[in-house]
Amino acid sequence: MSDNTTAASPGVTGAVIAPDQGPEPRVMVRAGGAWALLVSELTVLFRRRRTWALLLALAAVPVLIAVAVRLSSQDPTPGRGPPFLDQVTQNGLFVAVTGLIVSIPLFLPLTVGVVAGDTIAGEAALGTLRYLLVAPAGRVWLLVVKFIGAAVFCLAATVTVVTAGVLAGLALFPIGPLTLLSGDTISLAESFLRALLIAGYVTVSLLGLSAIGLFFSTLTVVPVGAMAATIVLSVVAQVLDSLPQLEWLHPWLFSHYWLDFADLLRQPVDFSSFGANALLQGGYLLVFGALAYGRFLTKDILS
Numbered sequence: 001m002s003d004n005t006t007a008a009s010p011g012v013t014g015a016v017i018a019p020d021q022g023p024e025p026r027v028m029v030r031a032g033g034a035w036a037l038l039v040s041e042l043t044v045l046f047r048r049r050r051t052w053a054l055l056l057a058l059a060a061v062p063v064l065i066a067v068a069v070r071l072s073s074q075d076p077t078p079g080r081g082p083p084f085l086d087q088v089t090q091n092g093l094f095v096a097v098t099g100l101i102v103s104i105p106l107f108l109p110l111t112v113g114v115v116a117g118d119t120i121a122g123e124a125a126l127g128t129l130r131y132l133l134v135a136p137a138g139r140v141w142l143l144v145v146k147f148i149g150a151a152v153f154c155l156a157a158t159v160t161v162v163t164a165g166v167l168a169g170l171a172l173f174p175i176g177p178l179t180l181l182s183g184d185t186i187s188l189a190e191s192f193l194r195a196l197l198i199a200g201y202v203t204v205s206l207l208g209l210s211a212i213g214l215f216f217s218t219l220t221v222v223p224v225g226a227m228a229a230t231i232v233l234s235v236v237a238q239v240l241d242s243l244p245q246l247e248w249l250h251p252w253l254f255s256h257y258w259l260d261f262a263d264l265l266r267q268p269v270d271f272s273s274f275g276a277n278a279l280l281q282g283g284y285l286l287v288f289g290a291l292a293y294g295r296f297l298t299k300d301i302l303s
Contacts, residue, residue: 037132037141041149045115051153054111055160061107062099062165066092070172092169093178093191097265099165100158100202104258108157109234112206115153116213117227119146120296124221139296143214147289150210151203158199158206166195184267194264201261201274208254208284209234215292218299254284 045051069076069088076086082101087094120143123129132142169175178191186194213230220226237255240246250256257277263270 038145038148041145042152045149045153046156051115054114055156058103058107058111058157058160059164061103062095062161063168065098065102066095066165066168066172088169089173091178092171092173092175093166093195095169095173096162096165096195097198099161100198101259103161104202104205105238106235108161108202108206109209110231111157112150112154112209113213113230113234114227116150116210117217117225117230118223119150119214120217121220121223121226122217125223140293143218143289143292143296146217147210147214150214151207154206154210155199155203158202162195162199166192180265180267181262182266186267194269197264197269198261201264201277202258204274204278204281205255205258208281208288211285211288211292212254215288215295218292218295251280254280256280 065082065085066088069085075089078086080086082098084094084098084101088098120129123132133139175188177185177187178194179185209230212233213226216226216229217223234255237253238258241250241253241255257273257280260273260277263273
C-alpha cells in the first residue's frame with residue numbers, strides 16, 4: 001500500500017484519513033487526537049455489522065429460554081436445568097438472570113473473544129494499524145483505546161442479555177416484586193436495579209478475558225488466531241475450574257467468580273464476591289496489559 005493513501009481532509013486542518021475500509025473509514029483530527037481516537041474506535045466498533053450480529057445472537061439466548069418455557073406443557077422442575085429456571089413462570093425477571101447464567105460459560109466469552117482478539121490484529125490485517133499510529137496519541141494510548149473498546153463491548157453484551165431477558169419476561173410471564181434468595185421481597189424498581197448490578201458484575205468478570213485477548217492480538221496479524229486463542233483459553237480455564245484435584249488453582253483462574261453473583265440477590269447485598277472478582281480481574285488486566293504493552297512497543301508495524 002503506497003503512502004499517498006494519507007491525505008488532508010477538505011475543511012479539516014491537519015486531519016489524517018486512514019485508508020478506505022469499505023463502509024468504515026476512520027478520520028482522526030490532530031487537535032485532541034487522543035480523544036478523537038477513542039471516539040473513532042467506539043464509533044467504528046458499533047457501526048460494524050459483526051458487532052450487532054453478536055449482540056443479536058446474545059439477545060436471542062434469553063428470548064429462546066422464555067419462549068421454550070412458555071410453550072412447554074409443564075412447568076420447569078426445580079433442580080433441573082439452569083439455576084432460577086423454575087422461577088421464570090413465577091416472575092419474568094428471572095428470564096434475565098437465567099439468560100446470563102446460560103450465556104456466561106460460552107456465549108459471552110465467545111463474543112468477547114471475537115472483539116478483543118480483533119483489536120490490534122484486525123487493524124494489522126486491514127493494513128490500517130500504521131495509519132492509526134500517525135495520530136499524536138502514540139502506541140500506549142492506542143492500546144488503552146482498544147481495551148476500552150473491548151470493555152465497552154463487554155458492558156453492551158451483558159446489558160443486551162439482561163434487557164432482552166427483561167423484555168421477554170414482560171411479554172410472556174407475570175412480573176412483580178422479586179423474592180430474593182434470602183427470602184426477602186423487594187419492589188419492582190429495586191429488582192431492575194439488582195438486574196443492572198448483576199450486569200455490572202458480569203461485565204467486570206469479562207475484563208480479564210478482554211485483556212488476554214488484547215495481548216494475543218498484539219502477537220499476530222491474523223485476527224482469527226487471536227480470537228481462537230482467547231476463546232480456547234476461556235474454555236480451558238473453566239475446565240480447570242471444574243476439577244476438584246486443582247482446587248488450589250481455582251482462585252487464580254479468571255473464570256473462577258464468573259457465576260458468583262448470587263450474593264447480589266440477597267438482602268442486604270453482600271459485595272464481598274464482587275470485590276474478590278474485581279481484584280482478580282484487575283490482576284489479569286495488569287499482567288496481560290503489561291505483556292501487551294511490552295510486545296506492542298517493540299513491535300515493527302509493517303501494515
